[in-house]
Amino acid sequence: xxxxxxxxxxxxxxxxxxxxxxxxxxxxxxxxxxxxxxxxxxxxxxxxxxxxxxxxxxxxxxxxxxxxxxxxxxxxxxxxxxxxxxxxxxxxxxxxxxxxxxxxxxxxxxxxxxxxxxxxxxxxxxxxxxxxxxxxxxxxxxxxxxxxxxxxxxxxxxxxxxxxxxxxxxxxxxxxxxxxxxxxxxxxxxxxxxxxxxxxxxxxxxxxxxxxxxxxxxxxxxxxxxxxxxxxxxxxxxxxxxxxxxxxxxxxxxxxxxxxxxxxxxxxxxxxxxxxxxxxxxxxxxxxxxxxxxxxxxxxxxxxxxxxxxxxxxxxxxxxxxxxxxxxxxxxxxxxxxxxxxxxxxxxxxxxxxxxxxxxxxxxxxxxxxxxxxxxxxxxxxxxxxx
Amino acid sequence: xxxxxxxxxxxxxxxxxxxxxxxxxxxxxxxxxxxxxxxxxxxxxxxxxxxxxxxxxxxxxxxxxxxxxxxxxxxxxxxxxxxxxxxxxxxxxxxxxxxxxxxxxxxxxxxxxxxxxxxxxxxxxxxxxxxxxxxxxxxxxxxxxxxxxxxxxxxxxxxxxxxxxxxxxxxxxxxxxxxxxxxxxxxxxxxxxxxxxxxxxxxxxxxxxxxxxxxxxxxxxxxxxxxxxxxxxxxxxxxxxxxxxxxxxxxxxxxxxxxxxxxxxxxxxxxxxxxxxxxxxxxxxxxxxxxxxxxxxxxxxxxxxxxxxxxxxxxxxxxxxxxxx
Numbered sequence: 001x002x003x004x005x006x007x008x009x010x011x012x013x014x015x016x017x018x019x020x021x022x023x024x025x026x027x028x029x030x031x032x033x034x035x036x037x038x039x040x041x042x043x044x045x046x047x048x049x050x051x052x053x054x055x056x057x058x059x060x061x062x063x064x065x066x067x068x069x070x071x072x073x074x075x076x077x078x079x080x081x082x083x084x085x086x087x088x089x090x091x092x093x094x095x096x097x098x099x100x101x102x103x104x105x106x107x108x109x110x111x112x113x114x115x116x117x118x119x120x121x122x123x124x125x126x127x128x129x130x131x132x133x134x135x136x137x138x139x140x141x142x143x144x145x146x147x148x149x150x151x152x153x154x155x156x157x158x159x160x161x162x163x164x165x166x167x168x169x170x171x172x173x174x175x176x177x178x179x180x181x182x183x184x185x186x187x188x189x190x191x192x193x194x195x196x197x198x199x200x201x202x203x204x205x206x207x208x209x210x211x212x213x214x215x216x217x218x219x220x221x222x223x224x225x226x227x228x229x230x231x232x233x234x235x236x237x238x239x240x241x242x243x244x245x246x247x248x249x250x251x252x253x254x255x256x257x258x259x260x261x262x263x264x265x266x267x268x269x270x271x272x273x274x275x276x277x278x279x280x281x282x283x284x285x286x287x288x289x290x291x292x293x294x295x296x297x298x299x300x301x302x303x304x305x306x307x308x309x310x311x312x313x314x315x316x317x318x319x320x321x322x323x324x325x326x327x328x329x330x331x332x333x334x335x336x337x338x339x340x341x342x343x344x345x346x347x348x349x350x351x352x353x354x355x356x357x358x359x360x361x362x363x364x365x366x367x368x369x370x371x372x373x374x375x376x377x378x379x380x381x382x383x384x385x386x387x
Numbered sequence: 388x389x390x391x392x393x394x395x396x397x398x399x400x401x402x403x404x405x406x407x408x409x410x411x412x413x414x415x416x417x418x419x420x421x422x423x424x425x426x427x428x429x430x431x432x433x434x435x436x437x438x439x440x441x442x443x444x445x446x447x448x449x450x451x452x453x454x455x456x457x458x459x460x461x462x463x464x465x466x467x468x469x470x471x472x473x474x475x476x477x478x479x480x481x482x483x484x485x486x487x488x489x490x491x492x493x494x495x496x497x498x499x500x501x502x503x504x505x506x507x508x509x510x511x512x513x514x515x516x517x518x519x520x521x522x523x524x525x526x527x528x529x530x531x532x533x534x535x536x537x538x539x540x541x542x543x544x545x546x547x548x549x550x551x552x553x554x555x556x557x558x559x560x561x562x563x564x565x566x567x568x569x570x571x572x573x574x575x576x577x578x579x580x581x582x583x584x585x586x587x588x589x590x591x592x593x594x595x596x597x598x599x600x601x602x603x604x605x606x607x608x609x610x611x612x613x614x615x616x617x618x619x620x621x622x623x624x625x626x627x628x629x630x631x632x633x634x635x636x637x638x639x640x641x642x643x644x645x646x647x648x649x650x651x652x653x654x655x656x657x658x659x660x661x662x663x664x665x666x667x668x669x670x671x672x673x674x675x676x677x678x679x680x681x682x683x684x685x686x687x688x689x690x691x692x693x694x695x696x697x698x699x700x701x702x703x704x705x706x707x708x709x710x711x712x
Contacts (some may be wrong), residue, residue, distance in 0.1 A: 139590030
């Protein structure tokens, strides 16, 4: 076990075994929130890594037992606050699956639309912060970061016009969605994704012909196919290691079967492969958004009446597990309903949590500078890790 | 007495220019990143921002870590700053406009500017902080390995001009700037810029500051005026090296109307600013590279390349009878 190894070191021992224990986080520029890494260094090389989580624990699962099916979706968005739409969707899908509630076609398409826009926004944030980790706030990383935020803002503007909120939306409800598209929104959305599509070419030009970027990302943090499956990582990390698995295609939900899209897979397993997977996912998401806007059916947006009171939705007895392909991988919600307006038990499966477990396997042997590069390529969101 | 007054004026001018270089860089970076940059303090375009920054740092609390090595910690910013200011003693801004035009000017420049590593290491060691210590270790690695190619590239103009005196090097560029010499001039200039970036510790070679790994490196424990001094020293050094580049490769004060010292000095500062902005441009478009990659680049690529270049220049000078320029 690497963490036992880490505790057995002699700090600054001058007897030939000169190891240095260095604390990174929870307050650190590259902690991506509040993550603590206890690094054991031999010179610049990392001998062991001990990770500490839990600084952002907010009792989400207990909270789920005390809030009703009408209230919780807007709280669910606070688990993964970078991709709020995804976690809302997971929760309402679980409730609908137990209650066998039909969701109108239009609502299903709207859910796909916001989920894919959310993936674009989330990947923008990932690219920016990852480059910030590698390039620093006083270098080229900050330039990419600000460019990415410019694009993310555009998507958030769309969400603001749709739901009135920019970060935590409360867009989904059991039985459908809460809001329909405002007038002119579809055209605005088309313009935005067209702009982002063009900007993506600029990013790729800027980064993929940039030697420092390539030597920092290629061959760094290699996750083999076997290790990826053994540890149980998900999402772009898994596909970056050559495993062709995506819930949107392999276990379709919310009419994903109606759309034509590819699942990008890279076999390198390094940071660069994960970067390539995400860059292609950007493009596939844009394709799906366009298909949704083209084929959006008319009709109601919810099979349930509009919400009047918090206890209005009741779900019959039963239990289920619903899963969604979020920007970071499989987001799952295990729900046990007892017939009342509140669930009896709830359990989140956060993609960031399981992805983070790969760090002790791949970090030792790398240099200090690579820790932040690997960490950034994992793209954890600590709201989802600690819940 | 005259020299003391001249030194006083020069020091203040340098500090003022350097203060405004930070403003130029911030505006330039902001443009690159589709931002506006400093805007609020002073109209138009926040021109008072550097002054406001200096005042803010002056009135901040000065914190010394409890377990710091106090004398070393307190001395480090000064030891870091003095060599950076000292290098301006030999820089000729225009014919006759300079403090001391030594006949070994460039040697003095290189010798003094490499002293900054002492202050840097003192800061990293004295802070008693692990980030600072790692940063100091990296600093020694990097600066020592880039000092060699830096000196070698600076020797190429010396060979071409046949003099170690900076004003003589400039005068021998009257026909053609050294950067315009076929092949050798351009390659030497590129090598010089790379070595400059590395010796200035800027992205992609800023592993000692590395705020995403080592928070702020050797200066992580410094606050208030000591931090300001370190910052000032860094920018002063940067400006000094840009000046050296302008003297060695871009013909110093030479330009239309440069017979007048003011016009000559203006040309010189413009050229130094050009090199500064070139370095800034690189800084804001690349990501940082790793410590082992930086050392590899220095010893495996830059050092052999500059050695070969120096040898080629030597052959050329010898072949043309010792008079190239």
